Amino acid sequence: MTTLEEIYRTYGNLMFYVANQILNNRQDAEDMVQEALIRLAGVLDRIEDVNSGKTRSLVCLTVEHKAIDLYRRKKRQTVLPFDLEDTDDLYIQGSNEIDALVERNTIAQVIASLPANYREILLLKYDNGFSEKEIAALLGMKQAAVYKTMQRARKKLEGIWKEMEGVK
Amino acid sequence: MKQTEKLLYEQSEQAREAWLSGLLGEEEAPEHAFPENFLEETQRRLVQSTEQSGRSRYLPAIAAGILIAAAVLFVSVRFWGKEPTVPPMNGETGIQIAELATTETETAEPQPVTTAAEEITASDDAEETEKHGAVGGTGSRAQAKLEAINGLKLRWAAMKKDMETKTLEEFIGLYPEMAEHYQEFYDMLHTTNRFLKINPIYLWINPEDPEAEDGNILLFGSCWQDLLPEGSEPEPGWEWMYEPMYDIRFVYYFNEADGSLTLLKTLYVGDDLMRDFTFQVQTAPWYTDMTDPENPRTITIDRETFYSIKNDGTVQKEAEFDLSETYLDTTVHPEKTVYISHEETEEQYLELWKAHGGQYGEIELGELNWEFLE
Numbered sequence: 388m389t390t391l392e393e394i395y396r397t398y399g400n401l402m403f404y405v406a407n408q409i410l411n412n413r414q415d416a417e418d419m420v421q422e423a424l425i426r427l428a429g430v431l432d433r434i435e436d437v438n439s440g441k442t443r444s445l446v447c448l449t450v451e452h453k454a455i456d457l458y459r460r461k462k463r464q465t466v467l468p469f470d471l472e473d474t475d476d477l478y479i480q481g482s483n484e485i486d487a488l489v490e491r492n493t494i495a496q497v498i499a500s501l502p503a504n505y506r507e508i509l510l511l512k513y514d515n516g517f518s519e520k521e522i523a524a525l526l527g528m529k530q531a532a533v534y535k536t537m538q539r540a541r542k543k544l545e546g547i548w549k550e551m552e553g554v555k
Numbered sequence: 556m557k558q559t560e561k562l563l564y565e566q567s568e569q570a571r572e573a574w575l576s577g578l579l580g581e582e583e584a585p586e587h588a589f590p591e592n593f594l595e596e597t598q599r600r601l602v603q604s605t606e607q608s609g610r611s612r613y614l615p616a617i618a619a620g621i622l623i624a625a626a627v628l629f630v631s632v633r634f635w636g637k638e639p640t641v642p643p644m645n646g647e648t649g650i651q652i653a654e655l656a657t658t659e660t661e662t663a664e665p666q667p668v669t670t671a672a673e674e675i676t677a678s679d680d681a682e683e684t685e686k687h688g689a690v691g692g693t694g695s696r697a698q699a700k701l702e703a704i705n706g707l708k709l710r711w712a713a714m715k716k717d718m719e720t721k722t723l724e725e726f727i728g729l730y731p732e733m734a735e736h737y738q739e740f741y742d743m744l745h746t747t748n749r750f751l752k753i754n755p756i757y758l759w760i761n762p763e764d765p766e767a768e769d770g771n772i773l774l775f776g777s778c779w780q781d782l783l784p785e786g787s788e789p790e791p792g793w794e795w796m797y798e799p800m801y802d803i804r805f806v807y808y809f810n811e812a813d814g815s816l817t818l819l820k821t822l823y824v825g826d827d828l829m830r831d832f833t834f835q836v837q838t839a840p841w842y843t844d845m846t847d848p849e850n851p852r853t854i855t856i857d858r859e860t861f862y863s864i865k866n867d868g869t870v871q872k873e874a875e876f877d878l879s880e881t882y883l884d885t886t887v888h889p890e891k892t893v894y895i896s897h898e899e900t901e902e903q904y905l906e907l908w909k910a911h912g913g914q915y916g917e918i919e920l921g922e923l924n925w926e927f928l929e
Binding site: 391392395399400401403404405407417420421424425428440441443444447493494495496497498499506509510512513514541544545548 | 559560562563564566567568569570571572573574575577578579583584585586587589590593594596597598600601604
């Protein structure tokens with residue numbers, strides 16, 4: 388079975404990079420790497436190959452979720468120097484974005500471009516094969532919230548997909 | 556399988572790669588010098604959190620069971636009289652339990668904390684006593700049950716009010732059954748520009764036939780809803796909070812001998828605990844919305860469907876209620892029952908159905924009409 392140490396040795400730098408991109412604070416980013424590792428400890432038995440793309444995605448999604456959570460918490464308490472929405476994921480709403488996606492012609496690109504909370508849950512479910520319960524434990528969410536977010540993510544994806552079909 | 560699901564399964568690997576390549580491209584993440592003992596510290600914290608989680612797992616449930624029964628009876632006794640047709644229950648027992656409840660609260664919080672229920676009671680006491688006489692005497696089983704239900708209603712109404720006025724510590728001291736869930740709601744209530752609305756739902760079995768043998772399971776629930784101030788937009792990523800979704804059910808056992816209530820289970824829509832629901836519960840087709848405790852409304856919902864999982868693992872549709880009609884039958888079965896209550900549970904049910912070897916799409920799902928919340 389994969390150990391926490393293997394995850395840390397393999398992905399520590401990457402995890403820090405992902406967290407620091409969001410938080411822009413070394414101490415906070417390290418804290419979130421630690422938080423994410425603790426969460427990942429609960430799913431080590433589900434990791435077959437520590438070097439696989441799935442595992443890489445899993446650790447990145449987990450640390451990203453923790454970092455965004457911390458960012459939002461801090462944002463509520465203080466005024467931060469910049470707005471996460473400025474650097475956050477692409478929100479696909481306007482027709483230009485849809486046109487651009489149609490150009491690329493792939494639903495995978497759309498999934499990858501969804502807001503972080505949607506993308507995280509969809510990938511954990513459909514790529515990593517986690518149940519809603521496992522996702523809730525991994526991300527520190529209520530299971531009901533996972534269901535709700537997943538439903539919204541699928542709805543959003545369906546909407547974009549239909550629009551793309553229409554543009555074609 | 557729905558088309559979107561199929562698409563997601565097919566495209567998820569490419570989506571993952573597209574996202575990961577967007578993170579760093581072909582580059583490696585830059586080297587970061589973590590503190591020397593970083594991994595050891597992480598492992599130490601992991602052990603610590605595991606131990607804490609193990610210790611605290613059962614305590615809230617035990618405390619909740621004891622305190623809720625005490626508080627419910629306390630409130631029931633003190634409040635009785637709001638329904639002119641029902642006499643009060645035995646006062647002596649209620650007073651004893653009220654004392655116990657007070658002691659428990661004082662231990663948790665050195666400063667005396669009064670609940671909204673107590674404040675309401677204090678102002679109403681004189682009038683109630685005059686109207687109905689001194690608290691005491693014994694009612695029939697039906698009366699005692701109705702009294703217990705009214706106690707639950709009042710407790711919930713008080714909880715709603717206390718949530719807005721007490722500190723977190725005070726609130727948890729008064730309502731320990733909410734300790735597990737309340738932190739995030741409370742944080743949201745007090746650190747953001749939003750507020751939280753609780754829509755209590757009261758359901759119980761067979762309200763018009765309380766003599767029925769199996770009519771001793773009470774279902775009491777609430778729906779939590781986070782609301783935005785008028786004219787505001789939800790913060791991206793938090794939109795899900797603005798829909799009624801925290802659907803909680805407390806399942807009580809009503810002891811006919813002494814009129815007490817025991818909390819059997821706390822259930823959440825979307826939670827695996829639903830799978831352990833060992834009672835077939837057919838609820839009354841209506842409930843009271845106490846969103847505004849001063850003006851409770853009786854509301855009818857359209858349809859409600861229950862499924863049960865038998866001991867052999869098969870899933871069976873047990874009942875479908877046309878809730879526009881009065882439905883009064885009551886049964887309690889030992890089979891595990893799935894409570895299908897709103898659209899999210901389609902996912903739950905799918906998981907459950909798959910787990911039992913079924914095929915998606917073979918079962919018609921029941922849905923509650925949640926429009927009443929709007």
